Amino acid sequence: MTRFFDLLRRGSTLIILIAIVALLALGSPEFLTVNNLLTVALQSSIIALVAIGMTFTIITGGIDLSVGSVAALCGALAAGFAAKMQLGTYPGILLALVAGGALGSISGLLIVLGRIPPFVATLAMMAVARGLTLVYTERRPIAGLDAQFTFWGTGDIGGIPTPVIVVAVIALIAHLVLSQTTLGLHLYAVGGGEETARLAGVSSRRVKFSAYVISAVLAALAGVLLTARLWSAQPNAGIGLELDAIAAAVLGGASLAGGVGGIGGAVAGALIIGVLSNGLNLLEVPSYNQQVIKGLVFIFAVLLDYFVKGRWTSRPSATIK
Numbered sequence: 001m002t003r004f005f006d007l008l009r010r011g012s013t014l015i016i017l018i019a020i021v022a023l024l025a026l027g028s029p030e031f032l033t034v035n036n037l038l039t040v041a042l043q044s045s046i047i048a049l050v051a052i053g054m055t056f057t058i059i060t061g062g063i064d065l066s067v068g069s070v071a072a073l074c075g076a077l078a079a080g081f082a083a084k085m086q087l088g089t090y091p092g093i094l095l096a097l098v099a100g101g102a103l104g105s106i107s108g109l110l111i112v113l114g115r116i117p118p119f120v121a122t123l124a125m126m127a128v129a130r131g132l133t134l135v136y137t138e139r140r141p142i143a144g145l146d147a148q149f150t151f152w153g154t155g156d157i158g159g160i161p162t163p164v165i166v167v168a169v170i171a172l173i174a175h176l177v178l179s180q181t182t183l184g185l186h187l188y189a190v191g192g193g194e195e196t197a198r199l200a201g202v203s204s205r206r207v208k209f210s211a212y213v214i215s216a217v218l219a220a221l222a223g224v225l226l227t228a229r230l231w232s233a234q235p236n237a238g239i240g241l242e243l244d245a246i247a248a249a250v251l252g253g254a255s256l257a258g259g260v261g262g263i264g265g266a267v268a269g270a271l272i273i274g275v276l277s278n279g280l281n282l283l284e285v286p287s288y289n290q291q292v293i294k295g296l297v298f299i300f301a302v303l304l305d306y307f308v309k310g311r312w313t314s315r316p317s318a319t320i321k
Contacts, residue, residue, distance in 0.1 A: 013251060013272075027279070030282055049163075055262070056174075056187065056210075058191075061194070062258075064107070066103070066107060066122040069126045072234075073099070073129045073132055074097070074219070075224055075226055076133050076136055076237075079144075096220055099220065100221070105216075106125065107216065108210075108211075122212075141234050154228065245270075249261065249265075251273075252267070
């Protein structure tokens with residue numbers, strides 16, 4: 001029984017995902033078709049990518065509200081560099097990722113040096129990045145992207161959409177960083193108890209700074225993929241993306257108190273959001289009813305996850321899910 005409940009605790013998010021898939025499959029025979037499942041994976045890929053970065057910040061006990069605006073700005077910069085300035089696809093993407101890292105660095109410095117709470121610092125960065133996006137795009141889409149650029153959003157490799165492959169690679173790397181590197185160990189240590197980590201010789205400032213840079217770079221990459229998928233950079237892209245990313249991370253078992261979280265859970269949480277959206281559309285549920293259903297499912301899933309962990313976890317220390 002102990003092993004059973006330990007397995008239940010570790011795989012609660014996956015169990016919730018399977019349960020939702022089973023219910024939607026019973027309601028719509030089209031749900032489990034190969035084409036629809038690939039569509040779900042594609043629709044979930046952007047949220048999953050941002051949720052992976054969000055998990056890094058949440059593990060430290062922080063949060064990054066700027067990811068949606070950073071994604072929009074960096075997607076617009078990538079399109080502008082590649083199409084308007086004619087620098088080419090890969091130089092444009094690289095410069096956009098560098099810009100994302102710079103924005104994350106500013107947020108990180110405000111938090112670790114300015115001692116501004118992460119909520120406030122990233123909220124301010126959200127406003128700045130969104131404003132810069134509107135200024136740069138002049139409130140108009142940036143089009144003219146070539147096939148090499150759009151391949152990263154609309155292409156496929158062996159029948160699998162390119163964004164899904166990108167997310168799979170990033171998820172694997174992020175998992176290895178959290179589970180196999182010193183940085184990952186320090187992230188959990190800082191989230192579990194910053195003062196204790198400091199006494200153990202961990203530089204909490206460096207660790208937190210790294211988390212926000214990683215989050216911003218992954219948000220920038222998500223913006224590039226979204227731009228490629230839409231064939232243009234939209235000035236209003238990424239609105240609400242930060243909420244979906246936070247929801248995915250929390251559904252995946254990350255604790256907003258810090259010290260707990262994992263990449264597999266974040267990806268599973270993103271899939272829960274994608275599966276719900278897709279399944280409710282197939283069932284022809286009105287959009288305004290979908291919001292209510294999603295909210296209720298999220299509340300139930302999080303309460304169930306917290307109950308399972310609280311009931312059967314015997315140690316209170318930070319754990320890697």
